[in-house]
Amino acid sequence: MDPASGVIVAQTAAGTSVVLGLMRCGRIWLCPVCAASIRHKRAEEITTAVVEWIKKGGTAYLVTFTARHGHTHRLADLMDALQGTRKTADAPRRPGAYQRLITGGTWAGRRATDGHRAADREGIRDRIGYVGMIRATEVTVGQINGWHPHIHAIVLVGGRTEGERAEKHVVETFEPTAASLEEWHGHWRSVWTGALRKVNPDFMPDQKHGVDFKRLKTERDANDLAEYIAKSQDGKTPALELARADLKTAAHGNVMPFQLLGRIGDLTGGMTEDDAAGVGSLEWNLAKWHEYERATKGRRAIEWTRYLRQMLGLDGGDTEADDLDLLLAADADGGELRAGVAVTEDGWHAVTRRALDLEATQAAEGKDGNTDPAAVGDRIREVLALADAADTVVVLTSAEVAEAYAAMLDALALRREEAAARRRRETEADSQDDDADTRQERAARHLARLGTGPSKH
Template structure:
């Protein structure tokens, strides 16, 4: 990130070693390391927002959307059906809405002021202010890809203004008739659109399974109310703990920690088995299931299917409406990642000059550096010995106090922000130069 500062390995209050000053890929779909940290930060963000909304009198629902799927279905086709197609200017392809976008369009939902019978629509009757959507993917040999959406939907709000100027003026409890109308409408829209895209994607309208949680309403859309102060407190307790599948914010954001059931695997479980098998672990001892050629095909299809899509997305203008900063972009993910690192309480650390770091990694000694930093005592001499053995001088490694770690990393983040702002200015200038004149 900053050649002058090099790389800092800091030891946290818990004794863990974290690398500061190294750029991160920030790929929430593809990188197990970055995904875990980003989803951790995003889950905290979701929890804070929903907790605050419930405590001021609003209501929230965890709504899960699924499509019927089979081994013959391709992931990209399923993702297009639920999330919509991706725009490709080079190929002349326009974006086509998916079932998710269809939920929040149309006169029945948005209302029609020209018609006295429905001027405010379902949206107005339930006090909809927005939702936070997270898309999750699992895969199994029997039934193939299973992409599905978890959304926390915030309702019960009175607002004034439009777009970025909208503000909340109060909260209320939507009546049961309006909530039932909403649930019925979304189920109908979701199943109808999937059926139009591909009849085999259409979820069942009714369910015959005894004691099923859908209560006979079908498997396409599931609603779970979060409407009490206790719900808010339960959300507050979530701080990146082991996935148990019961916490709404956990369910929404922490796909990195899930282990899919029923013989299904998460993408990172697929990746883990690929790593085991390519590393020489036997089929029986490797995690997950399936032969290597099949797993490699799965991962390649997964990369293509999620490319260009957002894993977690907030309704436009919802963040400022709730008094929150940030955005859903990859740069926003990086801000979350770097912010989590900077939030640690550091015990000490070591600074490694840039050239020395390259020599260490060139000899695969970066793990040895981590091991020397972690634990009860930081062994700075061991890090120096490793650098010397890699061909660097002893002065290429410097021990740091907690204050020095914090100051050094703050400086790195400041320089990064300045570079990003300068790059944004250059992009704006380039766009202005190529824009057609009046």
């Protein structure tokens, strides 16, 4: 994080170890280490959002979207059908089935000829009080049925809002009628299956299984998520179902992507196919992992409806830069530090080149009960000596660890301030663009009423 200060390998008051000062790759799709930290923080955010919404009197649903798939279908094609295509130099972005759910007059309502929303022209969105959703895309794969990408979304309804874009805010909550909820469920099922049919009839599920709705009925439902986030390993609760794909194991003979990676590691490490976890040959797992890498490039794993966070009083964002901010914050959660060493940048590079970084962090743990700073330093120095880097270590007392840690936290705070300023600038720029678009639309409508619209010649 800061080449001038290197890293700190330290022991916490609980006897565990932590390495401070390292940057992370932040690749939520591809890196098991970063994915675990990012998804844990995202799961906490989702829990907070659902609890906050239910406290306000709103209603939340966990909605799962799936597509029909077979072993001959490419993951990229399925992802395009669900999420939409990515913008390239040669082609604009095309919406997928997900985007079709929240567009169109039946959903959003239709405007009167004067451009204003009429009371009798409300859409399903207005009748159910749709506020926004948090979407997460998950992928599994099997040898028989191939790739199975699917979307989990927590949808917040039962709210009335005022304002537009960055000024939008919730003014009241209400209980949607049973008729309006049934209309919503039927509409989304119809749109989802219809959109997939247009892309590829093979992808079209039946309406019963393509979209599944589960309601979170009480605040306790949402509060219980926090315990599951900390303890559960199979992700059966809404926030965890959404965010913690890194903890899951797939069903029906399918595997999660990190299980592909784990089997690749086992097989290249000399284990037999019978002894290694997972399924398939090394060649099959490598081919599927490489296909997964290509198909997920540039896509968001977890995404919030724009401005939903601000309506719920939450900070942050869901870009790659925000993921890195979360990782830096996670590093700052190590708790009280009582002994450790400072290692120069060159020294740490020497350690990682020899793949001794795990041994160095384990050496900082208090497994032998000796937590004296000098003893901790000696254990770590012995590991670094294997990389010819023992002279790059400075042993720190608990007070010195705290001082060095505080300096790192100051650097982290500065990074977060810069990130917040960046988000404010982006929001202000978006608002200015929206204002300019609104002025142009008003001018165009005014000219049309006067019959003096732009000349065609």
